[in-house]
Amino acid sequence: MLPLEGSAGPDPTSLGLKEEELRELYRLMALTRRADLEATALQRQGELAVYPPLIGQEAAQIGSAFALEESDWIFPSYRELGSAVVRGVDLVEYLAFYRATWHGGTYDANAHRFGYVSVPVASQILHAVGYAMGAKLDGISLVSLVYFGDGATSEGDFHEGCNFAAVFEAPVVFFCQNNQWAISVPVAAQTVAPIWRKAQAYGFPGVQVDGNDVLAVYQATREAAARARDEGTPTLIEAVTYRIGPHSTADDATRYRTADEVEAWRGLDPLDRYRRWLAGTGVADDSYFEAVEGETRDFAARLRAGVIASEPRPVEEMFEWVFADIPPHLARQREEALRLASEDRKDGGRG
Amino acid sequence: MAVRDFLLPDLGEGLEDAEIVAWRVAAGDPVELNQVLVEVNTAKALVEIPAPWAGVVERLHAAEGDVVEVGKPLVSIRVSEEAEEQARPKRRAVLVGYGVEEEESPAPPPSRPGSRKEEGGPVAASPPVRRLAKELGVDLAKVTGTGPGGRVTREDVTAAGSSPTGDERVPVRGVRRLTAEKMARSAREIPHVTTFLTVDASQLDAFRRDLEARLGSKVTALPVIVRAFVEILKEHRSLNASFDAAASEIVLRRDVHVGIATETERGLLVPIVRHADRLGIGALAAEISRLVEAARAGRSAPDELTGGTVTVTNVGSFGAESGTPIINHPESSILAVGVIEPRALVVDGRVEARQAVTLSLSFDHRVLDGAEAGRALRALGALLEDPSGLAALPS
C-alpha cells in the first residue's frame, strides 16, 4: 500500500484507522527500532549473552500486532521484540531471556497475552493452534496469532499445525516473517513452493504482503483475524521483509551474503517509508517526529539502565517451578544446592 | 569524574579473545554512549563494539593487530557524571555455552537417614563389616555399635569377636599401636646391647636437696641425672647419634633434644625437652614436669612428641632396679634410671648401706662398642658421685 517513492499512497481516511492510530504505528516502530539497536549494543558491551536483532522487520511486527484485539493471543518465536512492545511487555523483563536471567524472561504472559520466547523452530505453532482450539471450545471469540520465519515452514510442526487448524477450524493467523534468511540459508534453498501458497495444501487462504509496508501488514492481518474470528478459517500470511542484521549477535552475516544486498534493503527501510507518507499526507509533522525521537532516547536510556541493574535470580528459584509441589527427591537436592550456595557466599565466592 | 575500564566482553557464545582490527577513537576523543569504539575480529565475525558510557577516551589498551582476551581491559574511559550514576560493579560476562567458569566443588556426602536401630529391628552395619562379623561368628544384634547413629563398626566387631579357645582379644589402637610398631622396628633394626652401672647416690641426694632449697622449687633426682647425662654427651657424642643404614653413615647430632619416656593412660609417650644442654637443672626440672603433665593429660603439642635425639626412661618410678630398655628408633642410646634406694655398697673396703641407683644404658652396637659405652657410663657415674662436679652443672 505504501509507495516506495513517488506516488502519494492511500488516502489516510480509507484505512479504518484514526489519525492518532496512524501516528501510533510510527511511534511503536520507532521505539522498537531504538530498543533493538540498544539491545544489540548492550550485547556488544557484555550486558546480554546474545541477542537476535529484528532491524528491518519493524513494520511486519508492529503492523500485525497492532491489528489484533487486546483479547487475542500472540505466540512469538524469538525475534518479536517489536510485537512485545505493541503488547506493552516490559522490555527489561523480555530481555531477561537474553540476559540469561530466566528462560521465559520475567514477564507474565497472561497479563499481556504475549507468550514466552520459543526457541525450537516452529514448535510454538502447535501451541497457538491448541490455544485457539481451546478458546473455540469455550465459545470465546479470540484469535491466536503465531509468528515464525521462513525456515520454520520446513519443520514438521508447521505442517501439522496448519493441518490441525484447518481440520478443527481453529481461529489462527499463521504469520510468517519471510526475512529471506534462515541464518545462512536463503529462502530459495529453503523451499520451492512460495510460502504463502503452502496454505493451499491445507485448504485455507494464503496471502503474501509487503512486510515493510506497515499499513499493508496491518490490513492483511486485520482481514485474517476477522476471518479466523468470524469463520474459524485460518490464514497464512507471508510478510516479505528483510533481516538487515545478522541472525544473532553470535552470527557473522558477511560470510554468506553481500553488503550490496543489505544496502539495497536498507534503502527500503520501513520507518523511512512510513514517515515520508505520514509527512506527505500531513498526518504527522516534524514536531511529532521530534517528540518521538526524544521519547525513543528516554526509552532506550531506561531500557539500558533497567537491563544493567538486573541481577541473577536467587539459587532457590532453580527448584521453584519444576512441579506444583516439590517432591522429596528434589527437596533433598535443593537443600544441598542452597547449602553449597551459602557456604560459597561465606567464602566471599562466586556469588 | 572517574576513569572506568571497559573489559572486552564475550561477543558471542563462548569466544575467548578478539583481534583489534581498527580503532575508531583515540585517547582524548570525547565519546557518546553507544558510539562505535573499535572494530574487532573474533573467531566468528567482524564486530563493532559500542561505548558503554559517555565520556572521554582515557586510554586504549591494545594496538591494531593485537589480540585481547575476553575479560581484559579494552579501553579506559573517563566517564561523565551521568554515566557514573549508571555505572555499577561490572558483572562478569557469562561465557554462554561455556557456562560460568568455576571448579566443581565435590558434593558433600548425602545426609544419612537417622539410625533405625530399634529393638529387634535391622542392625546398621556396612556390608564389609557384616562380612567380617560373619567370618568371626559375631552376632551383630548383640554388638553395641559405636559408629555414627549407632552403627556397628569394624572395631566393634573385632572387639566383640571371640576365637574358639575362649581367649580374650583386646584391640590395639592409637598410641599403643604406634608404640608397638615402633618397638618392633627398633628391635628389628638396631643391635641392642645394655651395660649397667650402680652408682652411690648420696652426693646426688644431698646436692638435690640443697638445690631444691636454693631454687625454692621441687627438684627430683631425675632432672639432675638427665642434666648430668647431657653433660656427658658433649664428650661422648656417639650416644647422641643415629645410624643411617642407607648411607652407611653415623649421624652425630648437633643438638641435644632429650626424650622423657612417660607412662600415660593411652600408652607410652615420649615428650621432648628441646636443647636440654642449654637448660639449668631448675629449668630442666620445670620443663620435664610440664611435658609429663601435658602428656598424661593428652594435651601434648605435636611438635613436643617428635624430634628427640636421645631418651631417658625412669624405670625407678615403678620400682625397677634396672632394665634393658629398647632404644627409641632412630636414636643410638637410651638411659634407664632405676629406683634410688639403700643398697649394700663397698666403701673404703667395708660394706655400708648407702643410697644407690643403677644406671642401665642400652646402645646401638653399630654406633658404639662396649668400651665406649662403658666409658660413658663410668663418666656419668663419676659425675653423679662428685659433689664439685655436680656443683659445676648449671642450675
Place this chain on the structure above:
Amino acid sequence: MAKALNEALRHSLAEDPRALVLGEDIGKLGGVFRVTEGLQDEFGSARVFDTPLAEAAIAGVSLGLALAGWHPVAEMQFDGFSYPALDQIISHIAKYRYRSRGRQTVPLVIRIPFAGGIGAAEHHSESPEAYYAHTAGLKVVIPASPIDAYGLLRHSIADPDPVIFLEPKSRYWSKEEGSLEAGADGSLPIGKARVVREGSDCTIVTYGAMVARSLAAASRASADGVEVEVLDLRSLVPLDLESLVGSVSRTGRAVVVHEAPLTAGFGAEVVARIVEDCFDYLEAPVLRVTGYDTPYPPATIESHYVPSVQRILAAVDRVTNY
C-alpha cells in the same frame, strides 16, 4: 485394566468439565485397545475427538489447550510412535511451568500403551519410561493392576503437572476382583509406592507388567521358604523414597525388575537410591533383572528378552544366598 481405565476417563470427563480426550482413533473406534470406548457417544465430539495422524501436534496442541485452561488427556497410540512428540514434551510440556515462573501451567496427561509381551510387530513393544523420567518437569506414572490403574489415572488427570501415563498393554486384559470406587477411595496418590506382597527375606522393586511376574516369582520362592516382598513403585517420578528405603532396610536385599533395557534404565536409578540410603542395611549387592541392551526382539523370541520368573528367581536366589 482397559475397562478400569475407560471408567476412569468416563468419571473424569463427567466430574471435570475441563477434561478432554484426544488422540488417533480414540473417538468413534474407541481406541485400538478400546480404552476410550463409548466416551465420544457420551460426552460428544467437542470433548472427545480424533486427531489427524500427527504425534508432535497431539502433544503440542494439548499444551496449547492446557494453556487455554483445558485438561487434555491425549493418547499416543503406541509407545514406538510417541517419539515424534518428544520435542514438544521435553522442550515445552516439561518446561512451561518453569519457564513462565509458575504463571502458565500444564495440567495434561499423555497416555501411552507401552512395553511388550503381546506378540506385536516392531515399534509396538517399547519401554521408553527412562526418557521421560530423566526429563525434569514430567511426572511418570505406571499402573500395574486394574483397580490401581483407575485410581492412578484419575489422580493423574487431576494433577496440576504434566503426567506421562504409561499403560502396560500386556495387562490390558488382566482382571481383578473388587470395586473401582472403593479402590479409588483407598487408592494411593501419585508418588506413593505400594507393598503388594509382604516378605522378610528380599524386596523386589518393580512396576507395570513386571509386578505380576514378580508376584509369580515370589509365590514360587515361598515354596522354598524364601519370603519375597514385592514393592510396586506406581510412579517413577516422583519416586517414593520412603517406602523404598523402608522396605529394603527391613529385608536387607533388593532385586529391581523392569522390562526396559539394562543400561541407563530406571532400575539404575533405583539401585543408586538404595545404595545411597540403605548402605548400612544391605546384606548383598542390589541386582537388576531387565531387558537386554538390544532393540526389542521379534515376538517369536521375546520371551527370552522380557524378564522371566526363572531369571527373577535366579536373582533372588543370588542375593539371599550371598
